Amino acid sequence: MSAKSPITLYGSPPSLYSGKARSYLRKAGIPFEEKLHSHPDYSARILPAIKRFVIPVLETPDGKIVQDTTEIIEFLEARHDAPLGVYPESPRQKIVSMIIEIFGDEGMLRPAMHYRWNFPEENDYFISMEFGRFMKPDSPEEEAYQLAGMPKAAMQKYLPGLGITDDSIPAIEKNYQELLQALDAHLLHSPYLLGGRPTMADFGLYGPMYAHLARDPAPELLMKRTANRVWRWVERMTAVGADMPEFPFMERETLADDAISETLMDVLKIIGQQYGPEVAALVEFFNDYSAANPDIESGSPVITDASKRVLGRISIPLGGTQVSVGARHYSLWMLQRIHNAYDGLSTTDREVADAVITAAGLTSFIDHRLTRKIERKGYTEVWV
Numbered sequence: 001m002s003a004k005s006p007i008t009l010y011g012s013p014p015s016l017y018s019g020k021a022r023s024y025l026r027k028a029g030i031p032f033e034e035k036l037h038s039h040p041d042y043s044a045r046i047l048p049a050i051k052r053f054v055i056p057v058l059e060t061p062d063g064k065i066v067q068d069t070t071e072i073i074e075f076l077e078a079r080h081d082a083p084l085g086v087y088p089e090s091p092r093q094k095i096v097s098m099i100i101e102i103f104g105d106e107g108m109l110r111p112a113m114h115y116r117w118n119f120p121e122e123n124d125y126f127i128s129m130e131f132g133r134f135m136k137p138d139s140p141e142e143e144a145y146q147l148a149g150m151p152k153a154a155m156q157k158y159l160p161g162l163g164i165t166d167d168s169i170p171a172i173e174k175n176y177q178e179l180l181q182a183l184d185a186h187l188l189h190s191p192y193l194l195g196g197r198p199t200m201a202d203f204g205l206y207g208p209m210y211a212h213l214a215r216d217p218a219p220e221l222l223m224k225r226t227a228n229r230v231w232r233w234v235e236r237m238t239a240v241g242a243d244m245p246e247f248p249f250m251e252r253e254t255l256a257d258d259a260i261s262e263t264l265m266d267v268l269k270i271i272g273q274q275y276g277p278e279v280a281a282l283v284e285f286f287n288d289y290s291a292a293n294p295d296i297e298s299g300s301p302v303i304t305d306a307s308k309r310v311l312g313r314i315s316i317p318l319g320g321t322q323v324s325v326g327a328r329h330y331s332l333w334m335l336q337r338i339h340n341a342y343d344g345l346s347t348t349d350r351e352v353a354d355a356v357i358t359a360a361g362l363t364s365f366i367d368h369r370l371t372r373k374i375e376r377k378g379y380t381e382v383w384v
């Protein structure tokens, strides 16, 4: 990775997952150049390789193309002279960093999409200009509005599939505000989620917190008005370097002795309550599906119908009622990674991790297992 030919990140400022990858690149001090998906190189080289529109994508000077933020970060960690160590080695912090990553990547989509798309009065101008101008950067206002029409309509179509309906909105907002308060209390004493340096917990949670919830006008105001330390953490995660002047004496390391602080426990309990039931329902749905479809060949894509994004729907509890949401198989690919990490711990380390997992109400993330596994091959999820 020479300074002359840095790696390329294809992404866009309002994109949730681009933020996760970009923050990692900055924190790891890896030189990179960002290109929009409207850049001709994206259609010339990336689309033919990946065969669908998705960002972020990483391209190395020697032509390697990596998609998916978790894989991008792991790929960079492996070839970096001084990897950040995004997954701590110690058992509690390792498992906790992975659980917060899946929650940020997958569990936070509901508030992220709600606060972006359901506040048109506050958000529409900004979002339209963002979407329009990242398709054609020099477009005047009217043209940007026009260009933004199609992606805006496509994104809004996702809302019911994420369980965002008139009935569920009060609970989505209550849950998000509860999370904000717990994070705010935690980040008052800690620059990053696990202590003095960022881990995958920070990168995962930062995606939704930055691109949607700190950047779009309505949720930005909510965060700035009610959760100052969360906003400041977002700013810190956006910066190059440690950016922790509030903590002049803190080691730039995760907390010693594999500690999980009390305030982080409060955050974890909220994650368990808010996202644990969805994880359990997802596993049950996929296990039923596998049992009903035993003839699916190994290596077959999980989604074969190109017009569909999910295999079916699951019912999850939200705010005292049940809500129907799409069964996101990608979440399970991430969940399996937690299982692999957990199963790889020694018996003693597993007991150490178990104490936190149980106390925080996170057992769904460990106990609910797929009977037939999913892997990623050729930029997509396939059955093992």
Ligand SMILES: N[C@@H](CCC(=O)N[C@@H](CS)C(=O)NCC(=O)O)C(=O)O
Residues within 6 Å of the ligand: 015, 016, 017, 018, 053, 054, 055, 056, 067, 068, 069, 070, 330
């Ligand atoms: N799990 C993927 C998610 C990537 C993703 O969904 N990216 C969004 C932009 S933030 C996208 O490209 N969406 C296009 C679409 O779904 O059509 C990752 O971590 O990279």
